[in-house]
Amino acid sequence: MAASTDRELIVRARRGDRNAFGELVTCYQTSVFNVCYRLLHERGEAEDLAQETFMRAYDRLHIFDLEREFGPWIRRIAANLCLNYLESRKLTAQLDEERDADDNARPEKQIEVKERSEHIRDALSSLPPHYRIVVELRHYQELSYDEIAAELNIPLSDVKSHLFRARKLLAEKLHASD
Amino acid sequence: MHLTDEQLNEYLDNETTEHVEIESHLSTCDECAARLSALQTLFAEIESLPELTLSQDLAARLLTTPSLQLPRWLTLTVTLQAIAALIAIIFAIPFITQYLTPVLQTVYVPSLSDVLIEIQMYFVMWMQSIQSFQLPIISTEILTLPKEISPAMLSVSLLGIFIIWLIGNWWLLWKRPNPLT
Numbered sequence A: 001m002a003a004s005t006d007r008e009l010i011v012r013a014r015r016g017d018r019n020a021f022g023e024l025v026t027c028y029q030t031s032v033f034n035v036c037y038r039l040l041h042e043r044g045e046a047e048d049l050a051q052e053t054f055m056r057a058y059d060r061l062h063i064f065d066l067e068r069e070f071g072p073w074i075r076r077i078a079a080n081l082c083l084n085y086l087e088s089r090k091l092t093a094q095l096d097e098e099r100d101a102d103d104n105a106r107p108e109k110q111i112e113v114k115e116r117s118e119h120i121r122d123a124l125s126s127l128p129p130h131y132r133i134v135v136e137l138r139h140y141q142e143l144s145y146d147e148i149a150a151e152l153n154i155p156l157s158d159v160k161s162h163l164f165r166a167r168k169l170l171a172e173k174l175h176a177s178d
Numbered sequence B: 001m002h003l004t005d006e007q008l009n010e011y012l013d014n015e016t017t018e019h020v021e022i023e024s025h026l027s028t029c030d031e032c033a034a035r036l037s038a039l040q041t042l043f044a045e046i047e048s049l050p051e052l053t054l055s056q057d058l059a060a061r062l063l064t065t066p067s068l069q070l071p072r073w074l075t076l077t078v079t080l081q082a083i084a085a086l087i088a089i090i091f092a093i094p095f096i097t098q099y100l101t102p103v104l105q106t107v108y109v110p111s112l113s114d115v116l117i118e119i120q121m122y123f124v125m126w127m128q129s130i131q132s133f134q135l136p137i138i139s140t141e142i143l144t145l146p147k148e149i150s151p152a153m154l155s156v157s158l159l160g161i162f163i164i165w166l167i168g169n170w171w172l173l174w175k176r177p178n179p180l181t
Helices: A004-014 A018-040 A043-063 A070-088 A090-105 A107-111 A116-125 A129-140 A145-152 A156-176 B005-012 B019-026 B030-046 B058-063 B078-106 B112-131 B151-173
Strands: none
Touching (some): A004 A018, A004 A043, A018 A070, A018 A129, A043 A070, A070 A145, A116 A156, A145 A156, B005 B019, B019 B030
């Protein structure tokens, strides 16, 4: 159930109170931005998509179920927006795959000293978009397999195969970069 | 027989119905226990990413965007607004008529039938003018083509057309921005 303050803010925002919506943005902007950043790995794009997420949420406030939590709801909107954005960037997706292949071909690049979190972000951003999104929904938004399948409108078998394959790729990349 | 990757993943995700069997196997198989431990480490690494902070306040940025200036439901779609306006007009007409009746009594306002009759009259006049329409008579001498076209004349004409086509296309495409850049 949405926290009482969130619920009050949503009800006020639905009535056109922009300040109430502003308070919701202030409260959730960091977590929404982090969803976008994990998926896009580019600060400017992540901030733009985070803003777009809140605008979409504002459009859909009237259909939001007040019995649910606002945070998971808006983070899922962000994840879906980022997935659509990544899939629309066909060229970038191809570049990701090329970079992926390139890294495997030149392991010496991976011995560069980096922060561990930066390694993980790099590894995440090298995954194809449909792998990235299941990792985001499972590990950061803690959705079950069934919930992910419903959210992405894909079969349960695809959720499992994408997730397991993504983890295997991540393990390979993180292990190789040690 | 070792556990599959799928079984280990599902076990850690708490999405399996074989908890007892898997735990029983793990307690006796070092290799599978090591694979599970590696997977747990990966989970911990993935989930260890720190939260980053924004470089700007989105709330301030959003509240200045024009689309949030009005309540969103007012700006939803043009169609909805048009329907609302139409309904408002329909409801307003009786009230407006009531207030305007004293004024209208002193002013001549043509009735709908008057307007229709006038339109019909114009239509009839237009039809009559079409019936009596004649194309202007043009002297046939002006349209007479030369009886013989010499090869030289034909070549010069074709060359002229080609040059005009070339110049025209060059002018159209010159300095046109490349849509791919």
